[in-house]
Amino acid sequence: MSTASITNANRQRIQQVMAELDKGNGQPFVEAMADDFSWTIPGDTPWSRTYSGKQVVINELLRPLYAQFATPYVSTTHRVMADGDMVIIEFDGRVTTKAGKAYNNHYCYVCRMEGGQMKDLMEYLDTALVSSALEAPSA
Numbered sequence: 001m002s003t004a005s006i007t008n009a010n011r012q013r014i015q016q017v018m019a020e021l022d023k024g025n026g027q028p029f030v031e032a033m034a035d036d037f038s039w040t041i042p043g044d045t046p047w048s049r050t051y052s053g054k055q056v057v058i059n060e061l062l063r064p065l066y067a068q069f070a071t072p073y074v075s076t077t078h079r080v081m082a083d084g085d086m087v088i089i090e091f092d093g094r095v096t097t098k099a100g101k102a103y104n105n106h107y108c109y110v111c112r113m114e115g116g117q118m119k120d121l122m123e124y125l126d127t128a129l130v131s132s133a134l135e136a137p138s139a
Contacts (some may be wrong), residue, residue, distance in 0.1 A: 003084050010113045011082035014089060018077040022091075026062075026073070033057065034117035043127035046136035064137040070098045087111045103133040 001009075013032065020028040033054045039061060040050040047065075051057045066073070072095070079090040089109040097103055108124040 006084055007082045009116065010085065010087050011080055013113070013116055014082070014087045014111070015077075015080050018075070018080060018089060018091065021075045022077055024072050024074065030054075030058065030062070032116075032118050034114065034119050037118055037120070039121045039123065041123050041125070043130075045127050045130045045134075047130055047134065048127070060137065065134070068097050068099075068134060069095045069103075070100070071096045085113045087113055097133060097135075099135070101133040103129065105129055 017028045017032050020026075035054050036052075037054045037057060038050055038052045039057050041048045047061070051061045073093060074095065075091050075093045077089065077091040079088075081088045087109075089111065090107070091109075092104070092106050094102075094104045105125050110122045110124070111118050112120040
């Protein structure tokens with residue numbers, strides 16, 4: 001498969017996943033994760049670390065995060081760019097926490113794809129907002 005074909009396939013895959021997330025359906029995003037997927041949140045927030053393995057991502061990042069939300073999470077994808085196995089996603093997310101705080105963040109995901117699945121994701125976001133709006137995940 002040519003680099004152009006890989007680029008287009010990866011861009012289309014992530015565009016489909018994000019289109020569903022924009023509708024409130026996060027299942028395609030989870031399904032796009034490889035079993036050995038890793039998700040890194042840089043910074044020094046209580047959420048900042050590398051989550052290694054799809055089940056770890058689900059159990060230690062996604063479930064505790066979504067448990068804090070009082071309203072459905074709504075995202076708006078602005079841009080999906082791809083070059084070979086690398087895909088960059090720029091989007092916004094909006095939600096209200098159970099504590100009544102607005103958690104409206106701006107994201108840039110840098111994702112490495114392999115065989116149509118997400119292998120590694122680096123999440124760039126407003127870490128000050130993470131610290132002010134979210135409770136620390138339970139140990």
